[in-house]
Amino acid sequence: MLGLTHYLVVAALLFALGLFAVVTRRNSVTILMGIELMLNAANINLVAFNKYAAPGAMQGQIFALIVITLAACEAAVGLALVLAAYRTLETVYVDEINIMKW
């Protein structure tokens, strides 16, 4: 029987994939993609919980909608920052961006 747990497991795996991308990728754009995967994983949770755990209202879906919107904002701001950094620092690889440390 297909249930809540299935969705949660998929979400968890997706989250882990995103996490893996975030911590191992050098290119900042790919890191951003990883973050989007993590947000999507959370959204799967929200929508799944809305169906199985809180069917009476639609807060989960509303939450997911907001997250999607915010993800877009985040992407816009993030990519703008990446572009700006690319102009001054001439790289998009985050491990090369370390003037400041210690």
Added chain:
Amino acid sequence: MTHLAWVIPLLPLAAFTAIVFAGPRLPGRGAYVSIAGIVLAGVGGLIVLGEVIGGARADVTYTWAVLGARPITVGFVVDPLSAIMLAMVGVVASLITIYSVGYMAADPHYPRFFAYMSLFQFSMLFLVLADNFLFIYAGWELVGLCSYLLIGFWFERPAAARAALKAFVTTRVGDFSMMIGILIIFLHTGSLRFDEVFRSIQGGALTGPLLTAAAVLVFGGAVGKSAQVPLHTWLPDAMEGPTPVSALIHAATMVAAGVYLVARTYPLFLASPDHTALTVVAYIGGITAVVAATMGVVEDDIKRVLAYSTISQLGYMMLGLGVLGYTAGMFHLITHAFFKALLFLGAGSVIHAVATNNLKQMGGLARAMPWTTWTFIAGTLALTGIPPFAGFFSKDAILAAVFAHHPVLWAFGAAGAFLTSLYMGRLVWYAFAGSYRGGDPAAATASHAHAPHESPAVMVVPLAILAVFAVFLGWVGSETLGNPFGRFINFPGATAEPPAGTGAGLLVLSIAIAVAGWAAAGAIYVWRLVPSESLRRAAPWAYTLLVRRYYVDDLYAWVFLGVGGLVMRAAGLFDRYVIDGLVNLTGWLARQFGLGLRYVQTGREETYLLLVFLGVLVIVVVRLWW
């Protein structure tokens, strides 16, 4: 004026204050003020003595401070013991101060000398009048301070400076012991006043070994101050001070304060079970009497010979007190004060004339300075116990008392008497007999162009007066005259009568011993039957032992300067590197820890991001499974 006796010490104090603030502008550049102070004090002392002989007594007390619920009362006591000391100090100090006018005439720090003298006189008189441990301790320290300042009077001489330091520190070791004794006494009797303390002890407040310990510890102070073995080493060095100082402080008064302390606190010693404390006193005194005398025999410095003699005589006094010869000990203290002051002043007169302390460079002074010579010889005879001079009576009384209680110690005393005659004879022959050996021709042209000559009257007159005392004072303790001294100064329960029938024999024996000493001196130094060189060759080890002063100084130097210095340096290094090192290490570690940790802050985003997730995992894992 017995009740006003406390004013007496204030006279020299006033003189001191005046000289300190107005020094050179005062009459006689301060000397006259100082003399006025002490002479007035001396007259006062004599008056008090007279009144006390007439039966007057006084004990003036007031509250020093209220500590806790208990007021600590202190005050001054006038009784025979303090009266006789008062008079003795006053008279001797007056004469010595007058003498100093001549002796110190050429010194650039003339006013300062008299200031110190006045301060000392104040302290000594204050000590004598004290009726409690606090004051006696205070006076004790103050006389020590004056001694320190006066030994180091010629502070620019390194030897004098070192001697001063040594004197103060060594006596302080004794004071340390005395303070502990006082603390024990206060703890058990709750008072510092002698009369209350003794009453409590009689009441059983302090008994047994602890009482003995307290008495011996108090005696420790006397050992230091009176230069008894083993704290005797400072006194010969103290001769670096001006000679009047040696006469006043290091012969007549301050060093005798130790004896006075024992006499003053005699009930404490008496109460000690089996007289243990007194036995300790007696043995220390007896040993000192002999040991110091032996060292005197090989000494060439005229003042040092007298210093050893002083130590030895103080040993006699202790010996006397220790064998219940209370009267005898005190009597010897008084007579000794006069004739030893006389001897020192005489030596000073000699030194003044020949500008050296070395006996080997004197000789034949009898012709040049007759007054000095004859007064000196009077003093010597008194010291060596030749009748009818003063020392004979007092020393004989001691020896009689010793014989009564400790025949073994009598042997010590007898040996000491023999040695006394020996070294004094040696001194007299070297200094006054024969022909003048000093006066290096080259140096003679400079300051002492002429041969030695007699000192000025201001120095000779005190010598003469003291000589009178040295000759006649003994009679006040003479049994033939009914021993007025003994009737005046005595302690109930402390009697030392020699066994019946032995009195006359002993008397003869002691005279014989003294004469034998003189004879030996004559044989060695005058007629050269047994020349000193041959003695030296016969027992070189003995000679070296004596010249090295039994290696005690060397031992102390090794222990206190060597080992003590090592400990001190070790403490300094320990503090700097271990204690402070730990403090700095803490700071250093924190800093290094921070320096090391900051490499976690790599500056690279991927580390940061990894640590976010790792952080979450770690916290969860730790919280749930650990």
Added chain:
Amino acid sequence: MDLRPLIPELTLGLLALGLVVLDLVAPPEDKRIVGWAAIAGLIVALFPSLLQVSGGSVLAIYDTYAVDPFAGFFKVVAIVSGILVIGAGLEFFRDHPTAHEGDIYVLIVFMVLGLAAMAAAADLIVLFLAIEWVSLISYVLAGSLKADRKSSEAGIKYFFYGAAASAVMLYGFSYLYGAAGTTNLYALAGRLRTAPPGFLVVAAVLILAGLGFKISAVPFHQWTPDVYEGAPTPIVAFLSVASKAAGFAALLRVLYVALPPGAWIGIVAAVATVSMSLGNLLALSQGNIKRMLAYSSIAHAGYMLIGVVAISAAPGVLGSGISALLFYLAGYVFTNVGAFSVAIAVARATGSDAIADYAGLGQRSPLAAAAMGAFMLALTGIPPTALFWGKVFLFSAAIESGFLWLAIVGILNSVVSLYYYVGVIRAMWQMPPAQPATADGRTEGEITPPVIETPLLRAVLAVTTAGAVVPGFFPDALVRLAQTASLLLKL
């Protein structure tokens, strides 16, 4: 729908929109007018918020928004720091000309609104929205000096760190929603009572990642030094006080209202310990004032977390963790903004953020130096300053709630912190001003020009110094304020 509880937010929103328009019409060469207008507007907006501090508690807008004294306090904090930071910014941007100066002021005002929402959010969705709102503006502001390499780096680092942290937090929110079936914080509380402890711990930690990032608590702190060093100084000042304050507001509301204490107390205590210790130890070896203040800010997050841990039902201000925290935050706002303001002024004169370049400041610019000295001592917690009392209250709260060891850790850390705070003082008064010798060996006159003390700078310093010091002498008013505001809405 009753909009009256939202008057502060509406005021701020209208102000922000008005400023957008003003920014559009203002001539490009004089965008400073936007800043002045923002200050004026914020001062006006301060009053409705102030009224809320002593007002009643109510849940507005279908129970999604809490209007209580607690939120009111944080609104005041946000607005006051906004005013001060814009003032400092007007000073800062004199030397950093940018076409976006006006935009920056507008964004700051928008951020104040977001901070207000963070403090008042009573619903997970609103809270997440508010946090993202604030974060997005923060990223932009941090990277706003585009020509500056450090600023760009700061923007990038901040962004990715923040995005990752909020993704983790969102996951935690989703779990809470799943376990309780509601997004309302107050409704959550009741439904989570039966949740298994393991679940609660995981959820709490996931949420802590996002909020810990906001308040710079270890181990979610690592953006802090780099962003503080690289971002424009006024922005850093704003992040260090307002953003941190709002983070604490959200943290307190989520932890106190929604989650049972057993799930998080131990964790937060540990985080507090590590934050204090790591922040202080790492600050010891910093040579850049902004970086040093970054580590210091991590350490202060640790101190303030003591107030979060110290839940106790004790009456009175001594012993109440929340009021201690609020008091501390209030003092911290003035102190830290003041310190950054001096840093701005010094950097204007010397062109450097190095602490070594503060040498001789005590002689050249006694006023600025004295203010900085006061701030440094205040950050150490030396009386009589506001932060001294703040620490007293925090430690007493810890003791009262059985966390004596935490107070001891705090004290040891205060000692460590003295070393680097005094480092600044030492540079200002004990080091001679740098006088490099010229080629022929003569020394030139002072090469470092004195700080230009503009009236604006003086005003900012006067306000911040007063805020940092006066409560040290007379803490009573602030104590009462914190006490009132600690009454966070409970159902």
Added chain:
Amino acid sequence: MVSGLLSLVVWIPIAGLVVLLALPRGQVRAIRVVALVTTLADFLASVWAAAAFDFSQAGTLQLTEQTRWIPSLGVTYHLAADGLSLPLVLLTTILTVLCVIYSWRVDLRPKEYMILFLLLETGMLGVFLALDFFLFYVFWEVSLIPMYFIIGIWGGPRRIYAAIKFFLYTLVGSLAMLLSILIVYFHSSPRTFDMVALFQQKPLAGDLHLAVLAFWGFFLAFAIKVPMFPFHTWLPDAHVEAPTAGSVLLAAILLKLGTYGFVRILLPLLPAAFHALAGMVAVLAAIAAVYGALVAMAQTDLKKLVAYSSVNHMGYVMLGVAAAAAAQGQPALRNAATIALNGATMQMLAHGVITGALFFLVGVIYDYRAHTRGVNDFGGLWERLPVYTGMTMLAMLASLGLPGLMGFVAEFSIFLGAYQIYPAFTVAALAGVVITVAFFLWTIYRIFWGPLNARWAALPDLDGRETWTLAPLAALMIAVGLYPAPLVGTINAAMIEIMSLVR
């Protein structure tokens, strides 16, 4: 009785400080005059306070001022004086005057210098007079900061190290004390920060473990300030680097804050805990007495030597305090404890006067004459500088406890009292006295005696200002040494009162 007198004493320096702030930096003379007038006024105010003080009731707190300060916390502004604090206040005001006189020639940043001294004065006076824990704590810390600057700006070559060490070390202690204050507060009922009330309540009396914990907090603060044996290493560094007037106040007053805290706070507040740990304190005190003297002897820097002699002397004070603590619950020892405590308090004053004078004297030779403090660099100075030599020897003799001078009265009382309670430690401390004698005399020997070192053939003797700086202290040493009864009586009354709280 005039109310507000103590406030006047505490705040006059701040008034002067405000005036100084307004003065332009260049008006050096005016700055000095204002500072002098302020400190003199404060001295007169303290004398006025002493005049208003009822010495027949010296044990009770008088001239009390109590107003609300932070009502929400129950913190009050509570000042009062008794036989313990009043002499310390007088000592503080007079020494500050002397410091200002001595510092007349300080040319480096005189404005800041004087401001800091005035601030320091307020801090110190406040500590002695405050009877509310928070007021006390605030003053305690306020006295810390100016001293940091005084060392750090006007100090010697290693001033930066010394100043931060001083600051860090004392801050460790004061924060620990803060913690203990809070612990005590939370266990009081009704909750209060008022010392007098807390002394009566003894909040932790029932819980020895917690009381011991609170004790350690206070102990750390006071022991570091005193400084007691293992916590003393900040002192030599601070003293060596501090400018002369700073050293003087540091030694004479700031160290007393620690011992004052022991007597005023720890004894009556946590008697049981103190009793439990009195043995440890006594051991540390005895170690300090001997070890401090030994280390002092090893020093060749005159200032360091005097600094370590402070460690040694404060060891005596702590021995007295420990003895008092040990007497808790034993009425038989009450009287001995009171005597020891009297001695300890007396020693605070004596050490303040004597060591203050000694640091002035070191400064005289170092600042304006020889520019060296190496004990071995001198020799035979007596010849050139008789007045200076006399003053120094007087101070050193007083310091080594010569009867007739102030230090003896104190040491004697300590030993008299402490012997009954800690005989072995007292004997150890007495051995320390012997070492003290040795190193002071050795120092005198090396500096003043022997042949004159030709390097110093042109040194001038004390000038008028220096003489006037030192004369009052010398007079005090002698006067109290000769006639201690009034001072001891005043202190004694207070000590009886404090011991009655040690139950």
Added chain:
Amino acid sequence: MSGEAVVFYLLAAVTLGSGAVIVTSGNIVHAAAALVPALLGVTGLYILLNAEFVAGIQVLIYAGAITVLILFAIMLTEGGTGLGGRQRNEQTAVGAAVAAAMAALLIAVAVRTNWAPPAAGATLPSYTPGAIGQSFLGRNILVFEGTSIVLLVSLMGAIMIARRED
């Protein structure tokens, strides 16, 4: 196995498979391209979960806007080749371990927690766009208004950052 389950597993496979490509691909353009099926797979899951409106928005915003944005960014920075050298940093192994551990933790929580039981008798409401719109103007108005402000602010910010300084 029901048809729903088949669809679920298919969608899960597509989502996770594409996700794996995203995180492992050496070519960033490939990674960006793989984002589209991954996001569409999630969309499918939304539909399975009766969230049609969310699914629509997901397609619009994610698959449409965000992917395009990302591609733009890649082209602007890497010149469109997607081959910018090494894509993976040194901490791959640690990262994999952390990811695995995190997955394990989250799955454990997902499996072992008793999630909120649906209220008795509660039925799924119809998640029509209309209903959602009603919610946004009613219960969730604050979120709605807030989001609009955030959009405005992000726009301002993104423009400000992305624009070249004149």
